Amino acid sequence: MNNRTIGVLAREAGVGVETIxxxxxxxxxxxxxxxxxxxxxxxxxxALRRLRFIRGAQKLGFSLREIGDLxxxxxxxxxxxxxxxxxxxxxxxxxxxxxxxxxxxxMALEKLLAAFSxxxxxxxxxxxxxxxxxxxx
Numbered sequence: 780m781n782n783r784t785i786g787v788l789a790r791e792a793g794v795g796v797e798t799i800x801x802x803x804x805x806x807x808x809x810x811x812x813x814x815x816x817x818x819x820x821x822x823x824x825x826a827l828r829r830l831r832f833i834r835g836a837q838k839l840g841f842s843l844r845e846i847g848d849l850x851x852x853x854x855x856x857x858x859x860x861x862x863x864x865x866x867x868x869x870x871x872x873x874x875x876x877x878x879x880x881x882x883x884x885x886m887a888l889e890k891l892l893a894a895f896s897x898x899x900x901x902x903x904x905x906x907x908x909x910x911x912x913x914x915x916x
Contacts, residue, residue, distance in 0.1 A: 782821060783821060783826070784819045784820070785799055785822065787822075788822045792827055792830035792831060792834065794830060799830070802829075807829065807843065807850065808829045808830065808833075811823070811826075832846075833846055836849060840870060841870060848866070849866060
């Protein structure tokens with residue numbers, strides 16, 4: 780479709796018009812030139828592909844800065860697969876770190892729940908429970 784206004788593009792990509800404008804300001808997609816005689820800017824199929832790429836990369840956990848870097852790799856004459864592999868490996872390491880921190884958070888919450896149910900009749904300060912000062916384990 781070559782008659783795609785910003786509203787149509789937004790609908791097709793599943794984003795808001797302001798999101799598209801934001802991505803334009805960030806340099807992630809190009810803003811088409813306004814027609815000489817006036818009227819609406821018309822967006823290309825490439826703009827839709829870029830928006831879909833951005834959304835997909837965000838779902839994988841990439842930041843907009845990282846997505847911009849990936850898009851510059853993608854739009855070059857030859858994509859260096861080692862750069863792409865390095866980006867993906869770095870993202871996996873970041874995700875692994877987050878998973879580890881989430882596991883630690885889960886264990887801390889489980890200890891908190893256990894402390895609450897340990898002796899319900901004994902009055903305890905919530906502050907002591909959270910920081911573990913009153914922990915008998």
